[in-house]
Amino acid sequence: MQLKYSYFPGCKISGQLSEYGLSTESLMTLLGIEWVDLQFNCCGYPIRHQNMEASIFSAARNLALAEHAHLDIMTPCKCCFGNLKHSQHMLKNNPDLFKRMNERLKAEGLSYSGSIEIKHLLSVLYYDIGLDKLKTHILHPYQSQTLVAASYGCHALRPSGITNFDHPFNPTIFEKVISISGAQTVFWPKRTECCGQPISDRNSALSKALLQSKVSDAIQAGANMICTACTYCQMQYESFGQGKLPVVTISQLLKNAISGT
Amino acid sequence: MLKYSFYISFVIFIAGLIFRMAQWIRLDLDTDSAEQSKVKRAYALFESLWNHLVSAQALLMLKAIFWDGLLQVRILRSSPLRWLAHMSIFWGFMLLLFFHALDDYISVWVLPDYVSTINPYMFLRNLCGFFVLSGVIIALYRRRKQFIIKQISNWMDYSVLGLIAAIIISGFMLEALQIISENQFENMVSDYMISDDESEISALRAYWAKNYFVSFAQPVEITNESVLQAGHSSHQDSCASCHSLPQYAFVSYNLTQLLSPFAAVLNAFHMDSVLLVVHYMLCFIGLAWLPFSKMFHMLTTPLNYCMDASSQESSYLAAKANGKIVSLDACTHCGVCSEKCSVAPIYRVFGNDCILPSEKLGAVLSMAAGKHPIALENLSSGNAICTECNQCTINCPSGIPLLEIWQTTKKELQNKGLDHPEQLIKKHSAYEWADLWNSQPQIPQAYHSYISDDPQTYEACVQCSICTQVCPIVAAASSSGDPIDLTPQQVMNLLRIGLKDKALGTQMVWTCATCYMCQENCPQHIPVADVLYELRNIAHAQINFKQTGEK
Numbered sequence: 001m002q003l004k005y006s007y008f009p010g011c012k013i014s015g016q017l018s019e020y021g022l023s024t025e026s027l028m029t030l031l032g033i034e035w036v037d038l039q040f041n042c043c044g045y046p047i048r049h050q051n052m053e054a055s056i057f058s059a060a061r062n063l064a065l066a067e068h069a070h071l072d073i074m075t076p077c078k079c080c081f082g083n084l085k086h087s088q089h090m091l092k093n094n095p096d097l098f099k100r101m102n103e104r105l106k107a108e109g110l111s112y113s114g115s116i117e118i119k120h121l122l123s124v125l126y127y128d129i130g131l132d133k134l135k136t137h138i139l140h141p142y143q144s145q146t147l148v149a150a151s152y153g154c155h156a157l158r159p160s161g162i163t164n165f166d167h168p169f170n171p172t173i174f175e176k177v178i179s180i181s182g183a184q185t186v187f188w189p190k191r192t193e194c195c196g197q198p199i200s201d202r203n204s205a206l207s208k209a210l211l212q213s214k215v216s217d218a219i220q221a222g223a224n225m226i227c228t229a230c231t232y233c234q235m236q237y238e239s240f241g242q243g244k245l246p247v248v249t250i251s252q253l254l255k256n257a258i259s260g261t
Numbered sequence: 262m263l264k265y266s267f268y269i270s271f272v273i274f275i276a277g278l279i280f281r282m283a284q285w286i287r288l289d290l291d292t293d294s295a296e297q298s299k300v301k302r303a304y305a306l307f308e309s310l311w312n313h314l315v316s317a318q319a320l321l322m323l324k325a326i327f328w329d330g331l332l333q334v335r336i337l338r339s340s341p342l343r344w345l346a347h348m349s350i351f352w353g354f355m356l357l358l359f360f361h362a363l364d365d366y367i368s369v370w371v372l373p374d375y376v377s378t379i380n381p382y383m384f385l386r387n388l389c390g391f392f393v394l395s396g397v398i399i400a401l402y403r404r405r406k407q408f409i410i411k412q413i414s415n416w417m418d419y420s421v422l423g424l425i426a427a428i429i430i431s432g433f434m435l436e437a438l439q440i441i442s443e444n445q446f447e448n449m450v451s452d453y454m455i456s457d458d459e460s461e462i463s464a465l466r467a468y469w470a471k472n473y474f475v476s477f478a479q480p481v482e483i484t485n486e487s488v489l490q491a492g493h494s495s496h497q498d499s500c501a502s503c504h505s506l507p508q509y510a511f512v513s514y515n516l517t518q519l520l521s522p523f524a525a526v527l528n529a530f531h532m533d534s535v536l537l538v539v540h541y542m543l544c545f546i547g548l549a550w551l552p553f554s555k556m557f558h559m560l561t562t563p564l565n566y567c568m569d570a571s572s573q574e575s576s577y578l579a580a581k582a583n584g585k586i587v588s589l590d591a592c593t594h595c596g597v598c599s600e601k602c603s604v605a606p607i608y609r610v611f612g613n614d615c616i617l618p619s620e621k622l623g624a625v626l627s628m629a630a631g632k633h634p635i636a637l638e639n640l641s642s643g644n645a646i647c648t649e650c651n652q653c654t655i656n657c658p659s660g661i662p663l664l665e666i667w668q669t670t671k672k673e674l675q676n677k678g679l680d681h682p683e684q685l686i687k688k689h690s691a692y693e694w695a696d697l698w699n700s701q702p703q704i705p706q707a708y709h710s711y712i713s714d715d716p717q718t719y720e721a722c723v724q725c726s727i728c729t730q731v732c733p734i735v736a737a738a739s740s741s742g743d744p745i746d747l748t749p750q751q752v753m754n755l756l757r758i759g760l761k762d763k764a765l766g767t768q769m770v771w772t773c774a775t776c777y778m779c780q781e782n783c784p785q786h787i788p789v790a791d792v793l794y795e796l797r798n799i800a801h802a803q804i805n806f807k808q809t810g811e812k
Contacts, residue, residue, distance in 0.1 A: 011603050011650030015664070042603040042648050048794065049775075050646075050682075050801040054610040061606045104609065108408045158777035159790070168781045194733050194776035202683040203772050209737045210774070 003128055005074035005119070006066045007035035008084075011042050012077070012231045020231055023251035024076045024121065030258045031129060031137060035074065038065045043075075045083035045155075059087030060101040064112040076121040076251065078230035082155025082163055084118045089162045120156055120165060122229050122250065126173040134180050140260035141182025148183045148253070149223035149245075150174040151214065151237075152192045153230035168192070177250065178227055181257035188221035190214045197236035211240040218245060227253055263541050270549035277552025278560075282306070285586045288629040290666070291673045294582030305579035309568070318571055325570035329660070330563045336658040339597045342403055343658075349396030350425060353389040357432075361386055362544065380505040387436075387512045390429045397426045409605050410596040413619050417555050418594055424547055431540040437516035438533040440507045441476040441524045445533060454499045461495050468492025469500075473507055474517055476524030558593040562659045565591035569660045585666070589626050591659040594619055598653035598663060604646050615643025618653040618663055625670050641679040644670055682804045686771050691746060694766030698803050712788060713795045719757045721785035726750045728779035728789045734772050745769055749779050749789050756792065765800040773797070 007028075013021035028035055044058030062084065066073045075081050091098045092114055105111055125134060152171055160168035169192060175185040196210030215237075218226050226241075228234045229250040237247040255261070286302040289295035297305075312318060328334045333351070337344040360368045361377070368375040368382070375382060400422055404414040439445050446469060450462060469475045469492070471483040482488065507514045520527060527533075551557060565588050598618035599605060608616035615621045624632075624640040644667055653663040675684075689697065712718045729735055729748035738745040746768045747755070755764045764770060770793055779789040 011648035014655075015649045015651040039601075041606050042650070044606075046648050047604070047607050047646060049797050051607075051610065052794070052798055054607045057610050058604070058606045107609075154774075154776035154778075158781045160781060168777075193778075194774040196774065198774045198776075199734070199772055201681075206734065206737050206741065206772065209741055210733055213737070 002034060003032075003124070004034040004036075004071060005124070006038050006040075006069055006071040008040055008043070008062065008066075008073045008075035008077075008080060010075060010077040010080040010231055011046075012235060017231050017235055020076060020234060020249045020251060023249060023255050027251045027255045027258070030255065031134075033074075033124070033129075036069065036071065038062075038069055040065060043077075043080040043083045044087060045079045048083060048086075055083065056087045056090055056097065057101055057104055059084050060091060060105060060112055061108075061110065063088060063091075063114075063116065063118075064105050064110040067112055067116045068110065070116075072117040072119055074119050074121060074124050076229065076231065076249075078120060078153035078156040079232050081118060081120040081165075085163045086159075088114070088118060120229070122156075122173055122177060123165065125177050125250075125254075131176060131180055134177070134254075138181060138257045140257055142253075142257055144182065144184055146183035146225060147186050147223050148178050149186050149188050149218035149221060149226045150178055150191060151195065151218075151226055151228045151230075151233055153228065153233050154192070154194050156230070157192055174227075174229060174250075178253065181253055183225075183253070183257075186218070186221040186223045188217050188223065190217040195230075195233045195236045196240070197232040200236065200239070207236070208240045211236050212242075215241055215244050263538065266542060266545050270545035273549035274551060277549070281552050281557060281590065284630075285583045285590070288586045288626070289582065290585040290589070290625070290629045291669050292676055293578060294585065297579040297582050301579040302583055305577070306583050309571075309580050309583065312571065321570050322567045325566040326563060329566040333658070335660060336595075339656040339658045340403075340595075340600075342399065343595060343597070346396045346399035346403065349392040350400070351396075353392035353396065354425065356389045357386065357393070357429075361389075376503050378504050379502075380509050383505050384509040384511070387433075387510045390432055391512055393429045394426060397422050397429075404596075407596070407600055409599050409602075409617070413594075413596050413599050413614075413617060415594070421554055421556055424543065424550070428540070428543045428547060431536060431543055433513050433516055435533065435536040435540045436510055436513035437520055438527060438536050440474055440510070440513060440517045441520060441528065442531075442533045443475060443477050443528050444531060446475045446477075449500070453503075454495070456495070461491065464488050464491035465495045465500075466492070468496050473504070474514075474521070476521065476528060478525060478528065555592075555594050558591060558659065561587060561590040562593065565660050585669070586626075586629065588659075588661045589622060589629070589666070591661055592619070592622050593659055595658060597656050597658060601652040601656045603648055603650040603652055607646055611646075613639055613643045615640045616646050617643075618667075621667070621670075622661075622663070625666060628670065628673070637674065637677065637679055640670070641674045641681075644674065645681050682801055683771065685804060686766060686800070689766065691763055691766035691768075694800075695762040698765070699762060711795055711799070713756055713761060713792050713799075718792065719753055719787060722753055722757060722787050723785060724750060724754060725784065727782050727784060728753070728787075731778040731782045733776060733778065734769070734774055738768075738772075745772065749793070752793070752796075753787065753789060761796070765796055765803065769793070770796045770800060 007025075009021045009024070025035075040062050042058050043062060044055035047058065048055035062073070073084065075084070091101060091112065102111055119128070152174055156163055156165040157171060158168045165171070166173050171192060178185050190213065193214060194210055195214060196207035199210075200207040215226070223245065226237060226245050226247045227250055228237060228247060234247065234249055241247055286299055286306055333344060333348060336347050360372070360382075364375065364377060368377075372382070377383065377386070404410055404418060446466070450465070454462065454465070463481075466475075466477060466481050467483050467485070467488050470477055470481040471489060507517065547556070551559070568584055568587065596619050599620070602608075602616075602618055604616055608614070615624050621640065621643055624636060624643075627636060628640060647667050649664060649667070651664050654661070654665075657663055675681075680688075686694070726748070729750045732749055735745055735748050747764075749769060752764050752767060752769050755761070773790065773793045775790060775794065777790045780787070780791065783789055
């Protein structure tokens with residue numbers, strides 16, 4: 001069956017991390033995934049600190065656009081994923097909110113009923129494509145000496161009852177996807193912890209400390225590469241990682257293993 | 262009268278031009294700009310104008326002018342519909358300006374046998390007018406149809422479109438009235454007809470009444486073949502070389518058909534002369550208003566394209582300082598940036614105009630001109646919402662470096678003492694904030710089903726402190742030697758005993774990384790992270806409502 005999604009890159013890809021966007025698009029092409037660009041707006045994650053109503057409305061508008069196109073959303077960003085899932089959950093469980101948001105949407109000729117799914121790139125790779133099929137695409141596998149530390153990203157994992165991404169403390173799908181590329185994965189205790197990005201504006205010293213403790217942990221576990229699957233995590237590693245370990249996105253990693261470039 | 266009106270409007274135009282250009286030197290977008298002396302800025306302005314328009318970069322500039330100025334490729338890329346509208350208006354109006362309004366100075370010299378009343382010129386004039394009007398209609402449609410653009414469209418946008426439409430419509434009306442005007446006919450006869458034989462003139466009247474739709478006060482017989490024959494030969498001798506059939510002026514001709522029942526009255530009041538004055542006056546109003554209206558983009562947008570294309574612009578600060586103001590002036594208020602703005606839905610909830618790039622730009626310009634602090638607070642809170650997705654810059658058809666401007670503005674606002682809530686909150690302790698907020702009138706709240714107000718939320722809490730033990734912020738703050746003021750468990754306890762006001766300004770609330778470790782680990786299923794989110798929302802509302810008690 002042909003896989004087709006509405007592609008939700010998120011603000012930071014178009015603004016600051018276009019490499020992740022480009023590699024995700026090439027990966028989708030290589031894997032034969034179809035996608036469409038809708039006129040999405042911000043997922044609502046950054047404004048959630050300030051005003052939940054505005055955050056949920058931002059998400060609701062995106063959900064309405066995707067629903068109108070009859071396509072599930074696929075995003076490579078865990079914060080976008082987490083917030084869209086959270087808003088979807090709120091809309092489903094709060095009839096007042098659901099009604100209020102639909103009234104706002106109606107002003108623009110949109111509506112949302114709740115019929116679409118939100119997926120992260122990793123869940124598309126793991127569940128929708130499947131590891132067996134993914135393996136057939138790997139023509140340039142990594143050497144097994146490549147030891148990768150998979151950095152999960154909190155907002156996809158938790159609250160697990162809402163995100164339904166993987167186990168909130170002992171997740172496995174990221175490592176399984178990486179292993180398909182031929183590289184080995186390492187177990188590191190801080191793999192499911194916060195990268196520090198959410199507080200980088202509010203307390204950059206603490207934000208940096210969080211990230212650096214993750215990098216040290218990955219090094220201690222013997223990793224020679226860190227892999228992310230979230231725009232914000234990747235930006236955070238690039239800002240504060242001090243180049244101690246190379247940090248790649250999952251799209252880049254798989255793209256290399258598929259096309260050899 | 263027309264002559265003096267023109268002089269007056271031309272003087273206003275020149276004065277406006279000088280005023281706007283002086284703004285480029287006078288206004289400072291940021292501290293770096295303010296540090297440059299005005300003399301240096303004036304010199305830099307002349308130098309960059311020279312560099313851009315005359316110097317060795319002329320070829321680069323020509324390329325920019327051709328692609329972006331004449332073919333308007335950037336507009337096509339951002340919005341094909343708007344490109345259609347803008348190209349129609351731009352080309353239609355420019356051709357009319359140069360070959361119709363300025364025909365004495367241009368058309369007669371460059372066009373073979375130019376006479377305004379013969380083809381192809383008569384037809385082309387109507388065609389250009391038709392294009393301009395179609396463009397205006399498409400532009401209006403776009404402004405009413407697109408949701409966000411409808412919200413931002415203001416009196417300036419509509420009045421500029423209205424003025425352009427009025428100029429063109431008055432032109433068509435004028436031509437239509439001239440077609441049916443007896444007066445015009447008689448003047449022409451006395452100016453150009455060689456013979457003054459009355460029977461020849463009346464034959465010509467019959468011919469013109471039939472074929473050129475002139476409306477005569479005295480009834481003219483137009484069915485007599487021999488009279489028409491005679492009229493035809495006089496027409497060939499005296500008129501034909503300068504007059505194509507009015508049908509070729511296809512818009513004006515159709516108007517003539519509409520007006521024909523009222524022709525006698527219109528001719529009696531010499532409405533053609535009235536319309537002539539109206540048409541000219543509208544053009545003069547346009548000229549005088551140009552530098553003060555958004556039509557000024559006719560000059561600034563191409564200039565901005567040139568600056569964009571130039572490789573030597575950013576070499577020194579004075580030129581950079583001017584460039585920032587020029588680029589702000591290049592905005593046409595087309596609204597594409599706001600249409601593509603990633604946080605436009607947030608504008609719809611908050612209602613702060615300064616969230617939308619097209620509106621924020623005006624506020625930034627006011628800031629550069631030293632505007633009132635209240636306006637700056639709106640700008641500051643609006644600008645803080647930008648996620649820097651860069652869509653505004655990518656899509657701006659005028660090539661304004663918008664994201665750069667927002668980033669500069671952010672810094673500049675901080676220099677002016679307008680801190681973000683995230684910074685501001687650090688100025689007082691949680692208890693000080695509580696006292697401050699309690700002394701203020703209660704603020705209207707965005708929505709009311711707060712989980713933090715519901716006792717059931719914490720009922721099951723046994724103060725086991727697992728949330729605190731798993732919190733990465735608590736751990737990182739402790740190991741940095743600057744432990745956090747209250748731990749998550751302590752915040753929950755404050756809420757349990759009804760001291761929510763004391764919790765709002767705590768570091769824990771404001772430094773929460775939203776990793777949901779606390780909530781996921783809580784054996785009693787207390788939504789710790791959701792509560793912290795909610796407290797931050799409430800504190801944000803308080804802090805935005807009135808930033809500090811000191812003011």
